[in-house]
Amino acid sequence: MFAMVVSPALAQSRVIKIATVNNPEMLVLQELSKQFEEQNPDIQLDWQLFSENELRSYLARSYLRQVGRASEPAPGAGLPPEVEQFDIVTLGNYDIPIWVNWGWLVPLKVLPASYDVKDLLPRVRKGLSQGGVLYGLPFYGESSMTYYRTDLFQKAGLTMPDNPSYEDIAQFAKAVHDPDKEVYGICLRGKAGWGENMAYVSTLVNTFGGGWFDEHWNTTIDSPAWKEAVAFYIDLLHNYGPPHATRNGYKENLALFAQGHCGIWVDATVAAGFLSDNAKSKVSGNLGFAAAPIAKTPKGSHWLWSWNLAISASAEAPEEALRFLVWATSKDYIDRVAQQDGWAAVPPGTRQSTYSNPDYLKAAPFAGAVLDAMQSADPNDSTLQPTPYSGIQFVAIPEFQYIGTQVGQFISAALAGKLSVDSALAAAQNATSQTMRWAGYTTGYPQ
Known part of the structure; x- marks a missing residue:
């Protein structure tokens, strides 16, 4: 047997x-x-x-x-x-x-x-x-970082700092913007979604000194920091961005940059390998890197x-x-x-x-x-003012998927010219406040 x-x-x-x-x-x-x-x-x-x-x-x-x-x-x-x-x-x-x-x-x-x-x-x-x-x-x-075309910067007599400010970025985008040749000063995420436009916009708000909530979970989307950050973002894309920016998320901007249509792009560090591959990227030989830009504080400037x-x-x-x-x-x-x-x-x-x-x-x-960007990104200290949450480009609560996507739609509508910045942020403030009351984070939770 x-x-x-x-x-x-x-x-x-x-x-x-x-x-x-x-x-x-x-x-x-x-x-x-x-x-x-x-x-x-x-x-x-x-x-x-x-x-x-x-x-x-x-x-x-x-x-x-x-x-x-x-x-x-x-x-x-x-x-x-x-x-x-x-x-x-x-x-x-x-x-x-x-x-x-x-x-x-x-x-x-x-x-x-x-x-x-x-x-x-x-x-x-x-x-x-x-x-x-x-x-x-x-x-x-x-994490996130700044990509830029070294050939365009050299032609314009520009030097990208290792740690640029957003004032620098706006000036550089203007200098290299050449829409007649289908080269746009800057590409940024405009497609609505908590992991699309709001991943970038949240870091922008952070570095402008804002945040999603105060210490008591009260929504702060209608704050001056949000208004300044979102107005800056929309003006930058309207003046120096590609057409139809609301259609562009990570993958669309990656393709635009790789094909030579963007002078500057602030986005995920994971794109660096793709952009450096001369079989996939037309700009691999003219690719520069810098830290994610800073406005008023380095906290939360990259995710x-x-x-x-x-x-x-x-x-x-x-x-x-x-x-x-x-x-x-x-x-x-x-x-x-x-x-x-x-x-x-x-x-x-x-x-x-x-x-x-x-x-x-x-x-x-x-x-x-x-590596520097990833090691310096601190989810527990990402805002200028104290907050009750962790996270940099997101808030680590279950409701944020819904909140972030909804706010992203309002921001995208403002970028498309369908809403003013003030109207978009007022609507986002109201919707988010209702969700936070509904979920029991703040008072007024419905019985």
């Missing part, structure tokens, strides 16, 4: 359903994941791709359902259908702490020693942990974000899902991308070893600026 051993290749595959964003880095992951499936024949990956706004909107349904009429989740409500459909979900550092509090994620208590958790950048790791336990693994991290892979509490095969998470966020995966696409293309902003690797530093002249 003998026992028959069934090889993994003959065993029935576990299907792991993944929800992720369609950013370039994630598309590379999807392509390379075929190697993971070859190495793990007992696992089949089933991908569903969303744009950033689509993923946030999709998940926002579950947030609103869970929050209900209070800032605490309904007891025993279980996982919403949006979450139950997937085993692995791509989440931002905004989402992870909220999902942990609601019991929606599997704690990642046991990771192989080779994964080297201590190699993860401390600020990124902290945002994904609770009680010293990780609940997500970072795929890439980012801190990471896209992370996490396992839903409803996952039927959490061990197999964890195997993929470890593979996709490991040092080995970074090496794999470097071998295929070059070191400048590797997922940035997650590991200290990346920023001490001579090959990466040689291929990525932006590495130091990115």
Whole structure:
């Protein structure tokens, strides 16, 4: 008598359903994941791709359902259908702490020693942990920075400071603006969304001295700092931005800059690798980097974000899902991308070893600026005046997905000329104040 051993290749595959964003880095992951499936024949990956706004909107349904009429989740409500459909979900550092509090994620208590958790950048790791336990693994991290065309600056006799002011940016944008040649002084996010225009506008408001709420959760969108910041933003894009700026989010501006249509762009540091690739970017040889601009205070002038892979509490095969998470966020995966696409293309902003690797530093002249931005971004000290919340380009409360998107729509309407700045901010103030009362943060909560 003998026992028959069934090889993994003959065993029935576990299907792991993944929800992720369609950013370039994630598309590379999807392509390379075929190697993971070859190495793990007992696992089949089933991908569903969303744009950033689509993923946030999709998940926002579950947030609103869970929050209900209070800032605490309904007891025993279980996982919403949006979450139950997937085993692995791509989440931002905004989402992870909220999902942990609601019991929606599997704690990642046991990771192989080779994964080297201590190699993860401390600020990124902290945002994904609770009680010293990780609940997500970072795929890439980012802050924000200023990109500019060195050829245009040289032609105009300009020098970009390492730490520009917004007054500098306005003067530079005017000097390099040449719409007859389809070169626009500056490109900025105008597409409505809490993770689109409001990611940028929130940092702008921060550095102009404003914030979303005061110490008692009273809404402060109608403050002088907001009015000054938003008026500056709209004037800058009206005078020196591309046409139809309200259509442009991160991906659209990335394409515009890469094709040579922007003199200056303030946005995510993760774009640096793409823009430095001469196979993808027409401006790779004329690319300059500087810190995100400052107005009145450096606090909150650049953001801190990471896209992370996490396992839903409803996952039927959490061990197999964890195997993929470890593979996709490991040092080995970074090496794999470097071998295929070059070191400048590797997922940035997650590991200290990346920023001490001579090959990466040689291929990525932006590495130091990115690391400095990420290490200096402090979610717990992002505003000039004291506030009760953490977060830089977002407020770390469940309701912010709804609030940020709604305010983003008002700001976008003002950019399109459909509302005045005062009218847009008055409407945003009223809508946000109502939501905060409804959620119980301030008085007047309806019974």
